[in-house]
Amino acid sequence: MTAHTMRSPSRPLLLIAPAAVLIGVFLILPYLNIVVMSLREPATTTPYGSGFSTAGYAKFFADFYYVGALLQTLWIGLLSTLVCFVLGFPLAMQIVRATSRWRALLYGIVLSPLLVGIVVRSYGWTILLGNNGVINRALLDLGLMQTPLPLMYNSFGIVVALSHVFLPFMVLPIMGALQAIDPALEDAARSLGASPRRVFRRVVLPLALPGIQSGAILVFVLAVSAYVTPVLIGGMRIKTMAVIVVETLIDQFQWPLGSALALILSATATLAVVLFMRLTRIRWK
Amino acid sequence: MTTVAIQSLVKRYGSSTAVNGISLDIEHGEFISLLGPSGCGKTTTLKCLAGFEAIDDGRILFDGHDVAQLPPEQRDIGMVFQNYALFPHMTVAGNLAFGLEMRAKPKAEITERVRAVLDLVQLAGLGARYPRELSGGQQQRVALARALVIEPKILLLDEPLANLDATLRDEMRTFIRDLQKRVGISTLYVTHDQAEAMTMSDRVVVMFGGQIAQVDTPEAVYDRPASAAVARFVGQANVLEGRVAGANGERLIESPLGPLPMPQRLGLASGTPVSVIARPQAIALSAVAAGTPLAGTVAARYFHGAFIDYRIAVGDQMLNVQAAPPALHAPGDAVALGFDPARLWAVEAA
Numbered sequence: 329m330t331a332h333t334m335r336s337p338s339r340p341l342l343l344i345a346p347a348a349v350l351i352g353v354f355l356i357l358p359y360l361n362i363v364v365m366s367l368r369e370p371a372t373t374t375p376y377g378s379g380f381s382t383a384g385y386a387k388f389f390a391d392f393y394y395v396g397a398l399l400q401t402l403w404i405g406l407l408s409t410l411v412c413f414v415l416g417f418p419l420a421m422q423i424v425r426a427t428s429r430w431r432a433l434l435y436g437i438v439l440s441p442l443l444v445g446i447v448v449r450s451y452g453w454t455i456l457l458g459n460n461g462v463i464n465r466a467l468l469d470l471g472l473m474q475t476p477l478p479l480m481y482n483s484f485g486i487v488v489a490l491s492h493v494f495l496p497f498m499v500l501p502i503m504g505a506l507q508a509i510d511p512a513l514e515d516a517a518r519s520l521g522a523s524p525r526r527v528f529r530r531v532v533l534p535l536a537l538p539g540i541q542s543g544a545i546l547v548f549v550l551a552v553s554a555y556v557t558p559v560l561i562g563g564m565r566i567k568t569m570a571v572i573v574v575e576t577l578i579d580q581f582q583w584p585l586g587s588a589l590a591l592i593l594s595a596t597a598t599l600a601v602v603l604f605m606r607l608t609r610i611r612w613k
Numbered sequence: 614m615t616t617v618a619i620q621s622l623v624k625r626y627g628s629s630t631a632v633n634g635i636s637l638d639i640e641h642g643e644f645i646s647l648l649g650p651s652g653c654g655k656t657t658t659l660k661c662l663a664g665f666e667a668i669d670d671g672r673i674l675f676d677g678h679d680v681a682q683l684p685p686e687q688r689d690i691g692m693v694f695q696n697y698a699l700f701p702h703m704t705v706a707g708n709l710a711f712g713l714e715m716r717a718k719p720k721a722e723i724t725e726r727v728r729a730v731l732d733l734v735q736l737a738g739l740g741a742r743y744p745r746e747l748s749g750g751q752q753q754r755v756a757l758a759r760a761l762v763i764e765p766k767i768l769l770l771d772e773p774l775a776n777l778d779a780t781l782r783d784e785m786r787t788f789i790r791d792l793q794k795r796v797g798i799s800t801l802y803v804t805h806d807q808a809e810a811m812t813m814s815d816r817v818v819v820m821f822g823g824q825i826a827q828v829d830t831p832e833a834v835y836d837r838p839a840s841a842a843v844a845r846f847v848g849q850a851n852v853l854e855g856r857v858a859g860a861n862g863e864r865l866i867e868s869p870l871g872p873l874p875m876p877q878r879l880g881l882a883s884g885t886p887v888s889v890i891a892r893p894q895a896i897a898l899s900a901v902a903a904g905t906p907l908a909g910t911v912a913a914r915y916f917h918g919a920f921i922d923y924r925i926a927v928g929d930q931m932l933n934v935q936a937a938p939p940a941l942h943a944p945g946d947a948v949a950l951g952f953d954p955a956r957l958w959a960v961e962a963a
Contacts, residue, residue, distance in 0.1 A: 511698060515692070521687075
């Protein structure tokens with residue numbers, strides 16, 4: 329028998345075993361734990377009771393405070409994704425077309441938000457956006473405004489900060505897609521009579537779609553589940569689902585309700601992503 | 614149909630000159646090849662013609678109209694790229710319709726013309742496929758169809774066969790040439806493959822270093838090359854350095870291999886240095902006999918099927934000789950060499 333036929337059929341399984349164990353122990357088990365926890369009975373003196381109930385889910389649907397927060401969260405995620413796309417696409421385009429020296433520099437600038445901790449970055453935005461922050465101070469001192477602009481403690485501030493933080497996750501996949509476009513395609517389209525604008529609309533944009541798709545999903549998922557930035561920028565006034573989940577779990581000690589809220593958030597986000605992928609299905613790949 | 618005139622075209626990249634003042638006329642329906650080694654400026658010339666590169670000097674005329682300032686989309690050209698450049702996100706029919714859509718043709722006309730051109734390139738029924746679902750040869754034909762369906766003024770081809778395997782390349786050569794004749798479109802074909810240029814073209818333009826070395830029919834380029842460099846690039850050539858001999862008018866050349874009679878009057882003064890070009894087919898080999906004027910030794914022998922390729926050492930010269938099979942001479946054999954005067958050619962030495 330040759331070495332090849334002697335090879336055990338379980339060998340591929342062995343190779344993926346470490347990764348499988350990692351994912352199983354640190355992702356799937358906790359997830360199952362949350363699912364079970366969300367179905368526990370609420371209690372007053374302990375985090376959860378001994379029986380099972382769907383009270384957590386019922387509370388979510390009964391109280392517009394939670395439904396409203398979910399919608400608010402999805403809205404913030406959507407806006408952040410849009411802002412990242414509007415800012416990120418031209419940027420990605422510019423980086424891809426830049427000469428190699430400029431490309432390295434721009435690339436570094438795009439990645440720079442990732443080099444600073446998220447807490448520091450969010451605090452940075454509070455310094456800029458706060459009622460007593462740099463922008464409002466300047467406007468007031470210059471006499472352009474009588475009262476400070478509401479830049480913080482609202483969804484505007486959260487979207488601004490999230491877009492800054494997650495911009496690289498939009499730019500990088502789009503860059504990848506743009507770089508993969510054969511420059512001869514643009515020449516071909518021009519030779520066939522397309523103006524540069526139509527080349528962009530009919531050739532470049534559709535071919536960048538896979539990158540846009542990945543970037544949009546990444547930014548949306550990250551923005552919807554973000555905690556630090558909304559908590560620092562939104563303060564007590566505006567609460568996203570992630571903030572409420574943490575409050576419910578840590579401050580109110582209601583583990584079943586907190587788990588249910590967390591699951592509802594991730595289920596909704598998953599649904600949104602699936603819907604988005606359906607809408608932007610790419611048939612030519 | 615369109616005549617194209619390139620006049621004193623110059624294209625520079627920074628300090629280096631890619632195309633240095635070339636002029637060329639392409640007649641109605643003519644198939645012209647730009648042949649040269651890589652970096653000779655042939656592709657740059659094509660790009661200038663297509664409008665992808667701005668020219669630094671000279672004029673490009675389509676039917677007498679200067680198009681040098683027009684962007685590519687207004688030049689009405691059909692271009693086939695080396696890697697085909699098919700739009701991967703469009704079906705074959707979508708690729709073919711693209712140029713017609715840009716010209717705002719009515720839907721019914723587009724459908725009809727796409728169908729007709731698919732027939733023309735023998736791909737009927739494949740309109741709904743995506744490019745990645747096609748073979749290399751099929752993609753090539755889609756690229757051709759896409760360039761032709763817009764009925765352009767001129768067809769430009771940039772090394773279109775370079776990515777195909779040898780068998781398919783031969784097949785596509787005939788296919789492209791037949792198609793071009795049927796459509797009757799003026800065509801400029803860029804290649805570094807002299808066999809492609811020779812078999813397909815009405816005229817061949819040989820380019821070196823941004824300049825045209827020779828423009829002529831394939832036969833003339835092969836039999837009467839303008840320089841030793843052209844002779845070496847187009848097919849194989851034995852180049853012997855010699856001088857015009859005074860005796861026998863000016864039709865005798867004193868070469869290292871002895872006096873060689875020339876078929877043409879050279880119009881050169883006695884003693885002028887010249888390069889004699891002897892194609893491998895212009896030399897005959899025979900067994901050495903008494904009184905053999907010129908003899909050499911077989912240094913190597915290569916079997917090609919249709920012919921035998923010999924390397925013959927004569928003094929310190931190495932000659933390429935091709936002879937029809939069977940292989941009569943083995944390496945190490947002494948052979949007699951005979952030059953066919955009708956097939957020799959001489960140019961003034963560079």
